[in-house]
Amino acid sequence: MSAASTHSSGTRGPAAGHTAHPGTHVASWDTGPIPGHTSAASTHSPYRGASPGQGRALGPGPGAGRAELLRPRLRQSGAGPRRTAAERRRWWRHGGGAGRARAAREEAGGRGRGAGRGGAGRAAAAAEVGGGIGTWTGAGIRIGTGIGAGLGAAIELGAGLDGRWPRCWPGPALGGSGAVRPSPPARAASSRRRSPGAPPSCTIPSAPPPGRRFPLTPSSVPPAPARHFDTKTTEPVSFFLSGLEELLSWQPDGNDDFNVCAVQLAKRQPPLHSKRPRTLVCHDMRGGYLEDRFIQGSATRNPYVFYHWRYIDIFVYFSHRTVTIPPVCWTNAAHRNGVLVLGTFITEWTDGEKLCESFLAGGEGASRAVSEQLARIAQHYRFDGWLVNMENTLSAAAVKNLPPFLQHLTAQVHSAVPGGLVIWYDSVLQNGVLKWQNELNQDNRVFFDACDGLFTNYNWKEEHLERTRALAGPRQTDVYVGIDVFARGDVIGGGFDTNKSLRLIRQHGLSAAIFAPGWVYEHLGEENFLHNENKFWGLLSEYLLTHSICTLPLATSFSLGMGTSRFLDGKVEEAGPWCDLSAQEIQPLYPEHEGRLSTSCCLQDAWCGGSSLRLQGIIPAGEERVAIRLFSLQMPAPPKLFLTLLYKLEGPHTEFTVALELTTWDSGSCHEGNVTSLPEPSNRHHPRFLPAPPPGLAKLLASCNRGSNGWTSRCYELDLQGCSLQDLSLLVSRQQPSPQEMPFSCLLGEVRVLDAASVAAAPPQVQNLLASQLWWQEGPTAEQLSLSLTLRWAFPPGQAGWFRIFSQGARCRQGQTAPRLLGLAHACLYRAVGLAVPRPAAGQSCRLELLVEPVLRNELPVDPQLWGRLVLVYSAPAPGTGRDGH
Secondary structure (H helix, E strand, O other): OOOEEEEEEEEEEEEEHHHHHHHOOOOOOOOOOOOOOOOOOOOOOOOOOOOOOOOOOOOOOOOOHHHOOHHHOOOOOOOOOOOOOOHHHHHHOOOOOHHHHHHHHHHHHHHHHOOOOOOHHHHHHHHOOOOOOEEEEOEEEEEEEOOOOOOOOOOOOOOOOOOOOOOOOEOOOOOOOOOOOOOOOOOOOOOOOOOOOOEEOOOOOOOOOOOOOOOOOOOOOOOOOOOOOOOOOEEEEEEOEEEHHHHHHOOOOHHHHHHHOOOOOOOOOOOOOOOOOOOOEEEOOOOOOHHEEEEEOOOOOOOOOOOHHHHOOOEEEOOOEEEEEEOHHHHHHHHOOOOOEEEEEEEEEEHHHHHHHHHOOOHHHHHHHHHHHHHHHHHOOOOOEEEEEEEEOHHHHHHHHHHHHHHHHHHHEEEEEOOOOOOOOOOOOOOOOOOOOOOOOOOOHHHHHOOOEEOOOOOOOHHHHHHHHHHHHHHHHHHEEEEEEEOOOOOOHHHHHHHHHHHHHOOOOOOOEOOOOOOOHHHHOOOHHHHHHHHHHHHHHHHHOOEEEEEOOOEEEEOOOEEEEEEOEEEEEEEEEEEHHHOOOOOOOOOOOOOOEEEEOEEEEEEEEOOOOEEEEEEOOOOOOEEEEEEEEEEOOOOOEEEEEEEEEOOOOEEEEEEEEEEEOOOOOEEEHHHOOOOOOEEEEEEEEOOOOOOHHHHHHHOOOOOOOOOOOEEEEEEOOOOOEEEEEEEEEEEEOOOOOOOEEEEEEEEEEEEEEEHHHHHHHHOOEEEEEEEEEEOOOEEEEEEEEEEEEEOOOOOEEEEEEEEEEOOOOOOOOOOEEEEEEOOOEEEEEEEEOOOOOOOOEEEEEEEEEEEEEEOOOOHHHEEEEEEEEEEEEEOOOOOOOO
């Protein structure tokens, strides 16, 4: 394939597609690279750049060092002269990331199958594809790149005589300028699991001259670091680090982009560091990194999800890997709801002793290197700190250096991550003996004093709590008393009796650490998980202090980030199970009053996403209405608020109405509307229903008229002066007075509280939409090809909740096809995988149009003119044409 043209809207400036230059190819011939190796669409050599953007190939070292590892490949298509073992050791020890990669490649020899040492080495060794296994010859379809009025780029992709399509990995972006970057391959995905891949960039390798043969394994996948991508499917995955060597050799890498949290930690009241008891949840689920490792979701049926975020303060992702980096989906979901996320640094048993000895028993430099690296990792992936768990004995030298290590780690995390935390687990004593104390005492206080908190073991009694409180003094809320929900050992209570343990902890004014609440899922089964989860947290809610939302807009469809179908505008958009915690929206309080009110998740019907919020209860006899508290708020009220509500009535009893109610904090200065019109201040406000929004608010008007499929849409306005918002509630009222109690049931599909000033603001435009990392394969039929590519774009940070990615359809004749949703993106990049596109006939051109729709945080619609748009034109050359198209 060779490039014809690409058109991109939402891109400012001149067209950015470059002409591929023979001098940039990583191959021995003038016409192009070996498929599966790097090619750069730039007239500058990609091997001599000093910046991380210009010269990156496969090693993790910066700039020119990264470029070095592929230089030998320029000399000949086979392996270069094999270096001695001593030379390879020198590269490994002193050459940084590129040196390790180069040593690993040399170790692989001409065959290109050596495992290499470390992640960088394995990636480089994998890049040496084939070594004489399989042959490919030119023939080709061409694919074009360019922006605007058909700026072409002479980049070709050869087709093998056996009908297979070479793969492209990596290279610069199509549709805009881009640097050569290490990136993962795509995969031919099933329609069930979409897996957008990794950061740009990639150009399409050129076809070799007719008859020229070069090595490629036809069945191999494009090279990619196994750490970042599933080895079977090549989907981008979250990962951990094993051992000290991997930790110390870690560096930020272009393959990391999908692993970086895209959601800023939401502000909350009271702040975490206020002196009130906190609740920590430590997630331990079957070793970790299950379906949650797939960064852009999976087709898992009945997955485990957590959604009672309003009741907790800190979420720890735990596994028995040395360095547990929280999967990014958990960090996205927690941050959206104002909850901090910690990773785990753990050492255990004999191997743990050796590891601790290697960095604690030596000089200060080794321990500082570890603490600084842990802080860098938290900063880079945008989570909030570490739980440190050393469950092995320590030598006298090692335990002496442990408090300084914790102090330095804590200082580094505080510096790198605003509001970050380091918490120590109750295990080792100050003499180095491994002995769990189940309390804070003089034997472990030195570690508590060196960091932000202590997570105690689980086998405590009330006297342990009394001694802990006395010793902790003013830092009593920095002690997180452990509760094992599985109730292993001699504990007060676990399972559905966990509230017994929590009640005692709260009576002593201490914080709590709830370990393995996945018991609900693992022990009681998957089928009734949501019911049992609500029961578990409902029993604890009396002892859990909630935190309030303190910024607008507040907009949510209550989606859990999973479902049996995906809904849009009240109807099924895509049937089948899915799970993507990054798509979980802001969650409510889930109030429960036994016999009078039940709040639950409904997967069978929703307005948007995978679920809605079901409210069931009764209006007591003699009462006209009930108010159901959904969100706790703590923020100054803007002068004018707009509120929207989407709901659906259920069941045989529908003689009731629903509306929104806002309460404000008691204040003599708070008034609704014109101050002079209210002689007495009130803290309960019923917004005025708007049959039609004010003129000029076209976006709000559109959203107020979109009720359908049994859903009803309502819009409201409220003018407030000098007020602070307190609660947002749903008001359920009788239509007619009655002395009988009245049951009710309704679904909430969406609630929004908007500052009127933000509604009037013009939304931004998607900019600089680029395509990269194109990978062509045989399609599902003889008339089709399969295309995978990465999209990347620019959008102002913090303004979009997510993005919807569409394919307008590929076609080789005139006409239009309906847009098809490919998936959701939670950052400004997306990997489209396994798109079936028509195979062009000789001399024929086809086009594929891709669209990026931003979904704003206030969820108001965005004009399609502001979406990103990319048109990819590809063609098959007529018989006898050369690679220049003539």
